[in-house]
Every structure is written in C-alpha cells, then in structure tokens.
Amino acid sequence: MGSLSQQVVVIIISSVFLLVVAIGIILLVLIYQKKQHLYVREKEQLKVDFEKQILESKLEIQEQTFKYISQEIHDNIGQVLSLAKLTINTMAASDPKILNEKIDSSKNLVGKAIEDLRNLSRNLNTDYITGLGLSISIENEIKILRNAAQYEIEVIKEGDPYRLQHQQELIIFRIFQEVLQNIIKHSRATCIKIIFYYEPSSFMLEISDNGIGFDVSRLQEKNKNQVGIGVLNMRHRANLVSADFTIDSIPGKGTVVKIKLPVNIN
Amino acid sequence: MFRNFVAILLEPLSYALFSIAFLLRISIEKQAKVKVLFIYYLVAAVGFGYASWLVFRNQNNTWIYNLLYLPAVVSICFYFHETFYKGSGKAIVKFFIALNVIYFIIRITLFGKMVIIDSFGYSLLSISVSFLSFVYFYQLLRHVNELKVWANFDFWLISSYLLYFLGSFFIFLLYANLTYDILHSYTYEQRSLLSVLWGVHNVLLFLSSLITLVGSLWVAYHNR
Numbered sequence: 463m464g465s466l467s468q469q470v471v472v473i474i475i476s477s478v479f480l481l482v483v484a485i486g487i488i489l490l491v492l493i494y495q496k497k498q499h500l501y502v503r504e505k506e507q508l509k510v511d512f513e514k515q516i517l518e519s520k521l522e523i524q525e526q527t528f529k530y531i532s533q534e535i536h537d538n539i540g541q542v543l544s545l546a547k548l549t550i551n552t553m554a555a556s557d558p559k560i561l562n563e564k565i566d567s568s569k570n571l572v573g574k575a576i577e578d579l580r581n582l583s584r585n586l587n588t589d590y591i592t593g594l595g596l597s598i599s600i601e602n603e604i605k606i607l608r609n610a611a612q613y614e615i616e617v618i619k620e621g622d623p624y625r626l627q628h629q630q631e632l633i634i635f636r637i638f639q640e641v642l643q644n645i646i647k648h649s650r651a652t653c654i655k656i657i658f659y660y661e662p663s664s665f666m667l668e669i670s671d672n673g674i675g676f677d678v679s680r681l682q683e684k685n686k687n688q689v690g691i692g693v694l695n696m697r698h699r700a701n702l703v704s705a706d707f708t709i710d711s712i713p714g715k716g717t718v719v720k721i722k723l724p725v726n727i728n
Numbered sequence: 729m730f731r732n733f734v735a736i737l738l739e740p741l742s743y744a745l746f747s748i749a750f751l752l753r754i755s756i757e758k759q760a761k762v763k764v765l766f767i768y769y770l771v772a773a774v775g776f777g778y779a780s781w782l783v784f785r786n787q788n789n790t791w792i793y794n795l796l797y798l799p800a801v802v803s804i805c806f807y808f809h810e811t812f813y814k815g816s817g818k819a820i821v822k823f824f825i826a827l828n829v830i831y832f833i834i835r836i837t838l839f840g841k842m843v844i845i846d847s848f849g850y851s852l853l854s855i856s857v858s859f860l861s862f863v864y865f866y867q868l869l870r871h872v873n874e875l876k877v878w879a880n881f882d883f884w885l886i887s888s889y890l891l892y893f894l895g896s897f898f899i900f901l902l903y904a905n906l907t908y909d910i911l912h913s914y915t916y917e918q919r920s921l922l923s924v925l926w927g928v929h930n931v932l933l934f935l936s937s938l939i940t941l942v943g944s945l946w947v948a949y950h951n952r
Contacts, residue, residue: 466921473925477895478895484858487862488887495872499877
C-alpha cells in the first residue's frame with residue numbers, strides 16, 4: 463500500500479512536471495510568435511514607406527519634368543519660333559537678296575526649333591534612354607551641351623563598361639541631368655569633368671566642375687533652402703536604387719558629385 | 729461525492745465539452761477535419777458515459793477504452809494531417825498513424841480482449857500527439873502571417889492537446905502496470921489511490937476540453 467501510494471505520488475509529480483513543460487513550451491511559442499508578428503508588421507511598414515517614397519519621387523520627377531518642358535518651350539523653342547515668325551513678318555518681296563537671306567535665316571531657326579524639340583523628346587523618353595544605355599545617353603547630353611560652346615567638357619571611362627539594370631540607369635541619368643542643370647544655372651563653371659568608374663563590385667559616376675561652389679554645411683540647415691531640397695531629392699532617388707549620393711564643394715573651388723552603386727557583374 | 733465526480737464523471741463531461749466546441753466550429757467552418765473530430769468526441773462522450781455507468785455497477789469498462797483507442801488515433805491524426813501545409817509534416821502524421829494502427833493490430837492479434845487498460849497504446853498515442861503538436865508549433869513559427877495566433881482555432885486545440893497528452897503521459901504509461909500489481913489484492917484503499925490517479929488524468933482532460941471550448945468561442949466571437 464505504502465509503495466503504491468509512493469508510486470502514485472511520483473506519477474502525479476511527473477505529470478505536473480510535464481504539464482509545466484507543456485505550458486512553458488506554449489508560452490515560448492506565444493512569445494516568439496508575437497515577436498515574429500511584430501517583425502513581419504515592421505517589414506510591411508517599411509515596404510509601405512518605401513513604396514510611398516517611390517511614389518513621392520515619381521511625382522517629384524514628374525513635376526520637375528513638367529517644369530523642364532515648360533522652360534524648354536519658353537526659353538528655347540518659343541524664342542526661336544518667335545524669331546522665325548518675326549523674320550517671316552519682315553520679309554518683303556522688294557529685295558530678292560534680303561528676302562533669300564531671311565528665308566535662309568527662317569529655315570535655320572525652324573531647323574533649330576525642330577532639333578530642340580527632338581532633343582527634348584529624347585530626354586523625356588524613358589525607353590530611349592534605357593535602350594541606349596546610361597553611358598550613351600550621358601554622351602548625347604554632353605554633345606548638346608558642347609554645341610553651346612560654353613564649356614570645356616572632359617569625359618573619362620575607367621574600367622570595362624557594362625550595363626546596369628534599366629531602373630538604375632534611368633534614375634542615375636535623371637540625377638545626372640539635374641546635376642548638369644545645376645551646373646548650368648548656378649555654378650558659373652567653365653570646365654565640366656565626367657568620370658565613369660566601371661569596377662567589378664561597384665559603379666560610380668563622378669561629375670565635377672570648376673565653378674563658384676557653395677558651403678556644404680548649408681545642406682544640413684533645418685529649414686532647407688532650394689539647394690538643400692534639390693540635393694535631398696537627388697539623395698532620395700539614389701537611395702531608391704541602393705546608390706550612395708555624395709556632394710562635396712568648396713566655395714570658389716567647384717563642386718564634385720559622386721553617385722556610387724554596388725553591382726554584381728557576375 | 730466530489731471524488732466520484734472527478735474520477736468517474738469528469739471524463740464523459742470533458743468529451744461532451746469537446747463535442748460542443750467542435751459543434752460550434754462546424755457552424756463556422758465545415759471542414760472535414762472538424763467534422764471527423766466532432767463525430768469522434770460525440771461517440772467518445774457516449775462511450776465514456778456508458779463506461780462511467782459500468783463503474784457504478786461495478787463492471788469492467790476497460791474494453792471501451794481499448795476500443796476507442798483506434799478512433800482517437802485516426803481522428804486526431806487526420807486533424808493534424810489536414811492542418812499541416814507541407815509534405816514532410818503530412819508524412820510524419822502518416823508515420824504515426826501507421827505506427828499506432830500496426831500496434832493496435834498486433835495487440836488485438838496477440839492479446840485479444842484485455843482486462844486492463846492498454847497503457848502502451850495510450851502512451852504511444854500520447855507521444856505521437858505531443859510530437860505532432862511540436863511539428864505544428866514549428867510550422868506556426870515558420871509561417872507567420874498577419875492573423876493573430878489567438879484567432880486561430882488550431883492553436884487553441886493543439887495547445888490543449890499538448891497539455892493533456894504530455895501531462896498524462898506517465899499516467900498512461902504506468903497505469904496498467906499499477907493495476908496489474910494490485911490485481912490479486914484489490915483493496916478499497918488501493919482502488920481509491922488509482923481513482924485519484926485517474927482523477928488527475930480527468931482534470932487534465934477537462935482542462936484540455938475547457939481550453940478547446942474557450943478557443944472555439946473566442947475565435948467565433950472575434951471572427952464575427
């Protein structure tokens with residue numbers, strides 16, 4: 463009897479022990495599951511934030527594009543066509559020599575307007591840019607800038623060239639365009655240097671000028687000025703393709719912009 | 729009176745609670761796995777109710793336990809089989825079903841009708857269900873989704889199974905041995921001790937059925 467009661471007590475204690483183990487396991491599962499649940503939610507939130515950022519960047523790019531088109535039409539194409547109209551208006555049949563000169567001038571002006579429109583169209587066409595590739599698209603931009611004969615432009619390619627993903631090429635090209643616009647508008651530079659670094663593990667585009675430069679610390683100011691917002695937008699865009707965007711400038715000594723992207727060419 | 733209730737009547741009551749929990753589930757989702765377990769628990773509630781009646785009439789009721797062993801194996805394992813997404817999980821369930829069924833056939837062939845409870849069979853079932861519960865928890869942690877774990881009826885049921893089957897393992901394993909030892913000197917005190925032990929088993933079973941019922945009500949309330 464004593465032995466039986468002892469055995470029963472041992473069995474009950476063992477059962478309680480196993481019950482506690484079972485409760486412990488369930489609690490552990492609950493805690494771990496809750497943590498994982500939180501992790502999944504955070505991941506989802508990050509994804510949503512990232513998509514929001516992409517959308518904001520797209521809207522911003524669209525806004526800039528509209529502004530760019532408006533400026534191009536107003537400053538270039540509109541001016542040239544107005545001049546062509548003025549030339550046509552002042553044509554008089556009296557002097558055939560002057561008339562021929564004015565007809566030639568009008569032809570040239572209309573030809574320039576067509577060329578400007580073509581360049582504008584190419585600049586805006588995403589398929590055209592991704593089709594040509596980053597390197598050729600940048601060279602085309604430089605060719606247009608060289609025609610203005612205001613800048614001494616040098617292009618260097620280090621390493622064996624390769625193509626990047628379409629999205630990466632497009633975003634880097636848009637950043638390049640903005641950097642170029644900034645140089646034209648604000649830098650008062652005379653020389654522009656563009657270097658492509660094709661390395662096996664990374665790609666880097668470096669754009670430098672010998673302009674007036676600016677104080678980089680102004681970018682850190684809380685109330686962002688126009689320059690700060692522009693740089694921030696370029697940095698955001700670079701982040702979208704996991705690229706690093708750095709800007710270095712000394713007042714009076716020019717500016718260097720670097721866009722570095724990790725790649726795996728294998 | 730209370731002792732009799734815990735040792736004898738709590739078992740059919742627990743199976744009845746399981747049946748109610750599964751009846752509630754059937755009203756929400758008409759899955760085969762839920763229907764199978766509902767039928768099993770309904771049959772078990774009736775079977776163990778009859779077993780309790782036999783106890784009051786001082787008749788042997790062990791055959792009911794030994795008979796309901798196989799339906800328990802098949803229905804519970806079927807539930808796990810339908811709950812697991814992956815082939816590996818389903819293969820583990822098939823292995824345990826095969827193991828239990830082979831054991832049942834061998835037992836019937838070698839021993840025929842047993843006068844004491846089939847301890848080995850029930851402890852095998854206990855180990856099988858506990859192992860499958862671990863596999864379920866592993867699957868749960870590997871595939872985290874937006875749904876909260878409390879809103880998942882499988883979690884409630886399988887947690888209750890783990891508590892009951894793991895907690896009762898030693899009782900199942902040693903109960904027949906204890907019964908066998910005192911078979912020839914079956915005194916009132918010895919019988920009382922064994923009923924205490926079975927009472928502990930019944931409390932675990934009741935706890936398990938209560939968790940399942942609460943889970944069923946909770947999930948039904950939150951998924952309205």
